Amino acid sequence: NAGVTQTPKFQVLKTGQSMTLQCAQDMNHEYMSWYRQDPGMGLRLIHYSVGAGITDQGEVPNGYNVSRSTTEDFPLRLLSAAPSQTSVYFCASRRGDSEQFFGPGTRLTVL
């Protein structure tokens, strides 16, 4: 199994540009989440999904959209990037009450 994969690993955007961070898992996990990690602030939940077609907001959803059309994929869309969205983004998945598995992360810089 590849586990949780994320692309791209690094990205630089200009303010106002849009992009999609990709996340996929091959473990048939129903739960998937997106986090951002900033220095001194730990991991903060952006959006999460409990199955295909079901998503909900986390702590810091503003400026981000998600959809879950398949069990495997959970893309995160930035509609109009802002410098405040410069961060490291992690996707995670789990089955039931088990532990979460994290992807390798995407390091995003918005100029």
Added chain:
Amino acid sequence: GQNIDQPTEMTATEGAIVQINCTYQTSGFNGLFWYQQHAGEAPTFLSYNVLDGLEEKGRFSSFLSRSKGYSYLLLKELQMKDSASYLCAVRSIGSWGKLQFGAGTQVVVTP
């Protein structure tokens, strides 16, 4: 909501023991996780406690007291490779199993 507190940084000598404390406040506790995160990498699962008491896994142990809203992670026989950030995360009932993370404790192991 949840408040999760853990120390920002701890330093210890190779071969020693370090105890990382985590206190939390939550409505409807449903499990506490510890993750390890090396610089520039994704978090990886270390331990899970849902009942009071001590869980031991090799050099790492985790303790939980639900009545006190308190957990600790004990790292024994410290090795240089244990230098990392250690994240405490709490899951609550009725929130689709969302995890709330603390800011992390940076452990520095010195020779």
